[in-house]
Amino acid sequence: MSEGVEWALHSCVNLAWIGPDRAVSAARLAAWHELPAAYLNKQLQALARAGILTSSPGPRGGFRLARPLAAISLMDVVAAVEGPEEAFRCAEIRQQGPGAAQAPEPDQGANQGVGQGGGQGAECAIAHAMARAELAWRQALAAQDLDGIRQQAERQAPEAAERLRAWLAEQ
Incomplete structure (x- = not known):
């Protein structure tokens, strides 16, 4: 399995933490984990084609979750990225x-x-x-489902969601 699956899974959880009202570019999502933006963008585009994310173009464009994390399984993400x-x-x-x-x-x-x-x-x-x-x-x-992953991540790192939102607000 490619590392793109891990990146896609983290991106979905990050987008949930950011909230449904804000689209985030692939470059910004990549910068959060110091990943190559072009490669992460390919994974995010695959998630958009699978209906897991939505994508909007333009300066205020980017990616958002297309459905709640509870409606996205790990297999959905694996199949979207790996085929x-x-x-x-x-x-x-x-x-x-x-x-x-x-x-x-x-x-x-x-x-x-x-x-x-x-x-x-x-x-x-x-x-x-x-x-x-x-x-x-x-x-x-x-x-x-990814909501279970989000919950576990929040138990392990309770400050993670707020740190991400604060970091994005600085930009």
């Missing part, structure tokens, strides 16, 4: 080289181990395990 593709892509290397899978013998069926036959039609044990793990990971991210 919907699965993290693991099976290349079927078991079908290549001298160890290539052979058609299963009649009494073995799909009970083959990794690298031991399995035939063209049997699912790769590794691909199957990775798909199960990815599903669990996606479900866990989908079950956690």
Whole structure:
């Protein structure tokens, strides 16, 4: 997963702390954490395309949350930044080289181990395990919303929201 996901998640929480009435530029959000503005802008644009943020052009333009943090899951942000593709892509290397899978013998069926036959039609044990793990990971991210993250951040650093608002007011 790219660091852009972390940046996007922090930006969403920061925008919640700033409030719905103020749009903030990518450059200002990037400056708060000393991030490259152009790269953060790409992440913010991806969030806007996904309907997580809104974007307005112009000197007073910038980004705002498009919906409450409670309606944004961690998976929403991950999918917006990383795309919907699965993290693991099976290349079927078991079908290549001298160890290539052979058609299963009649009494073995799909009970083959990794690298031991399995035939063209049997699912790769590794691909199957990775798909199960990815599903669990996606479900866990989908079950956690950004408002819970905001609440935890405020417990850990109660002054963070006010420091951000004060810093923006100075600018």
